Amino acid sequence: MEFRQLQAFCTVANTLSFTRAANILGYAQSSITTQIQQLEQELNAKLFERLGKSIVLTSEGECFLMYAKQILHLSMAAKEAVTGSATPKGSITIGAPESFCVHRLPLLLQEYRKRYPEVKIALKTGTCSDFAYWLRTHTIDIAFFLQQESHHPELITHTLFRDPMVIAAGADHPLIQKGTITPSDLHGETLILSENGCSYRVVLESILAATGAYPASILEFSSVSAMKQCAISGLGITLLPMIAVSTEITSSQLVNLNWVGPDFNIYAQVGYHKDKWLSPALSAFFNLAIEIFSHKTKTLA
Structure with a gap:
């Protein structure tokens, strides 16, 4: 099992397209197909199911995706720990409700990009139940919740402000x-x-x-x-x-x-999974969210 196979698998799983995955990773589509086939042979499991022109993850693929993402995250953590680089870079994926994305998040993203231009940001909208699942399966790195103030045993959360x-x-x-x-x-x-x-x-x-x-x-x-x-x-x-x-x-x-x-x-809270490795990019985002919204609470609310 090679890292490039895991990277190819995760990219195909995220895009549900061999062609888009090949474009993102800079490989020929045939190379991506071969890497997935080799991975399936080693695991003795089918990871994707073809439905006409579309593909979907099999149940085995969904299970394996959680572990593949963890392996890649740990690999990144190991590299950064050895190099000693504390400069935020890489990428983070954020989960947030639509209303939060439209009315609250732009202020934070604008300031974050100004401070840390090397970090790539991806955004997924959904519900609070989606975010809890996505954090557990490493689909997202951090999430904003609009809910009654709560403390989930699997999550590290911080309450930002009351949302009328x-x-x-x-x-x-x-x-x-x-x-x-x-x-x-x-x-x-x-x-x-x-x-x-x-x-x-x-x-x-x-x-x-x-x-x-x-x-x-x-x-x-x-x-x-x-x-x-x-x-x-x-x-x-x-x-x-x-x-x-x-x-x-x-x-x-x-x-x-x-x-x-x-x-x-209803309160706005920001959180990540308790077992999540906090990269410099993710740690900086979490701390900036607290800084921005703590100072802007009266204006935002």
């Missing part, structure tokens, strides 16, 4: 006339929510269930922009971070329904 949430609806929604709303006011209403696994959706649904309030229907989206547009169009009521809807509320496209129910207690 808003229950909002289009300008013509009947509930605007109430002035304030409680969980019971959402009984029988159409809710526009983010996909399953989103922490603040889980919090809202648990609050409603505890008070016996159940929506008539739920429109589920992975896009914050789609959620806002549907609410503006009068299709239902949405729950989003205040910063994600502040522009629409200021322009009166959306109205804050003034929730007086239980507090959502």
Whole structure:
């Protein structure tokens, strides 16, 4: 088993394309195919399944990917430990919710790139449950969570700031006339929510269930922009971070329904897996996130 085979395997697994992997690594496609075949022969397992013109990881491939990434990470750690270089370089992969990517992350990335221009950054959006899994499987190096403050035994986390949430609806929604709303006011209403696994959706649904309030229907989206547009169009009521809807509320496209129910207690946290080797690049990013958001909390919130 050679490092170049592991690198080829991880690149194909990330791109799900032999052609793109070959372009990234600077090899001929036939060379990538040969390296994967040699790896499969040594492991006596099929790592990829061809479905028409597409490829997917087999269950054996998914299992092996976690170990292959760890081996490559440890190899990088060993090289940097021996050379003694503390200059951040290499690459880091960040997980973050869409709203965080749009409204919070650019400030941090701009400052990080200014300080450490040699580091390449990749970004994956998803839900908090996605991030916990991706950190465990080394798919990402670090993640930002929007959730109730928690301390997962597998993760090293730091709370950055409280993120206010808003229950909002289009300008013509009947509930605007109430002035304030409680969980019971959402009984029988159409809710526009983010996909399953989103922490603040889980919090809202648990609050409603505890008070016996159940929506008539739920429109589920992975896009914050789609959620806002549907609410503006009068299709239902949405729950989003205040910063994600502040522009629409200021322009009166959306109205804050003034929730007086239980507090959502949503906080922004940054974290990485407890067994993760902190490269200079990753350590610098973690520390800068704390520096930036600790100083900017009042402005951001």
